Amino acid sequence: RRAAAKAAAHQESRTACGERIEVFANVGSEKDALAAVANGAEGSGLLRTEFLFLDRDTPPDEDEQARQYQAVASALDGRPLIVRTLDVGGDKAAPYLPIPAEENPALGLRGVRVSLWRPHLLKTQIRAILRVQPPQGQKGRQCKIMVPMVGSLSELRAVRAVLDEAKREMGIAERVELGVMIETPAAAVTADLIAAEADFLSVGTNDLTQYVLAMDRGNPELAARIDALHPAVLRMIDQTCKGAARHGRWVGVCGGLASDLAAVPVLLGLGVTELSATAAAVPEVKALVRGLSLEACRDLAARTLDQTSPEAVRDLAKSFSQTLG
Ligand code: PEP
Numbered sequence: 001r002r003a004a005a006k007a008a009a010h011q012e013s014r015t016a017c018g019e020r021i022e023v024f025a026n027v028g029s030e031k032d033a034l035a036a037v038a039n040g041a042e043g044s045g046l047l048r049t050e051f052l053f054l055d056r057d058t059p060p061d062e063d064e065q066a067r068q069y070q071a072v073a074s075a076l077d078g079r080p081l082i083v084r085t086l087d088v089g090g091d092k093a094a095p096y097l098p099i100p101a102e103e104n105p106a107l108g109l110r111g112v113r114v115s116l117w118r119p120h121l122l123k124t125q126i127r128a129i130l131r132v133q134p135p136q137g138q139k140g141r142q143c144k145i146m147v148p149m150v151g152s153l154s155e156l157r158a159v160r161a162v163l164d165e166a167k168r169e170m171g172i173a174e175r176v177e178l179g180v181m182i183e184t185p186a187a188a189v190t191a192d193l194i195a196a197e198a199d200f201l202s203v204g205t206n207d208l209t210q211y212v213l214a215m216d217r218g219n220p221e222l223a224a225r226i227d228a229l230h231p232a233v234l235r236m237i238d239q240t241c242k243g244a245a246r247h248g249r250w251v252g253v254c255g256g257l258a259s260d261l262a263a264v265p266v267l268l269g270l271g272v273t274e275l276s277a278t279a280a281a282v283p284e285v286k287a288l289v290r291g292l293s294l295e296a297c298r299d300l301a302a303r304t305l306d307q308t309s310p311e312a313v314r315d316l317a318k319s320f321s322q323t324l325g
């Protein structure tokens with residue numbers, strides 16, 4: 001299966017019934033982007049920009065950021081790149097971001113909350129992203145922008161205001177897609193409200209699972225029990241897809257669940273059309289998608305929502321994969 005997956009790794013990803021499913025990779029550097037392309041990724045659904053901001057005394061300026069984002073975009077050779085704005089918090093603080101000590105950093109100043117607390121940093125980052133140019137001869141924008149840890153529509157509106165201001169300053173009239181990560185329960189259950197103004201949604205299943213199950217994603221004692229295939233998490237993803245569909249927006253998954261082969265048919269059945277996996281998982285995810293029919297996936301997904309535990313969901317997913325041969 002691995003050898004067959006490798007051979008077909010560079011074809012466009014479609015289900016057996018002909019539906020287009022984008023299979024992307026998460027990246028954190030130019031080197032990662034090269035590895036993603038080598039593995040057949042059709043773009044990147046998540047550039048974690050933290051690599052540029054941590055372990056230093058001053059934040060990177062606009063020129064440095066623009067150079068780095070351009071390097072990642074160029075490594076992707078024109079393929080779509082979704083750049084996530086800075087996602088640091090109390091547990092990953094930099095000296096130039098003096099976040100006061102917090103009792104619960106996971107519930108504190110992090111993600112978009114930090115960006116709106118220090119809007120000049122956000123503006124600089126957005127300007128740098130807007131400077132990225134696609135390869136010569138390619139039209140349109142290669143980069144989309146995505147906001148982490150959103151809890152309500154007002155945060156998206158605040159980021160859009162900064163984006164609009166940066167575009168005005170730079171004389172950019174073109175549309176720049178701005179999406180929202182769905183990684184808080186608040187965002188998942190109000191996805192219909194958020195999707196009214198977001199260009200796309202991307203589910204961060206790592207944080208979403210942590211917040212839905214109230215289990216610290218970094219606690220080794222809980223590691224065996226924190227499973228994103230918990231029906232509670234799947235119901236949140238279901239609600240996200242339904243909310244997005246009301247406004248004709250697409251939903252992706254950029255958390256760890258996108259690399260979990262047992263989860264892929266369930267996600268497609270819920271309505272996800274973009275998977276951003278680890279580069280290593282891309283060939284197998286693409287091979288799996290090629291063998292799926294959406295109708296069967298929808299039937300499977302509907303049944304997972306009525307299970308009472310992640311184990312039961314995994315059992316269902318296992319019998320489903322056995323039917324694929
Ligand atoms: C997630 O939370 O699922 C996610 C993709 O973001 P990160 O793992 O960087 O928090």
Ligand code: MG
Pocket residue numbers: 148183204206207
């Ligand atoms: Mg996250």
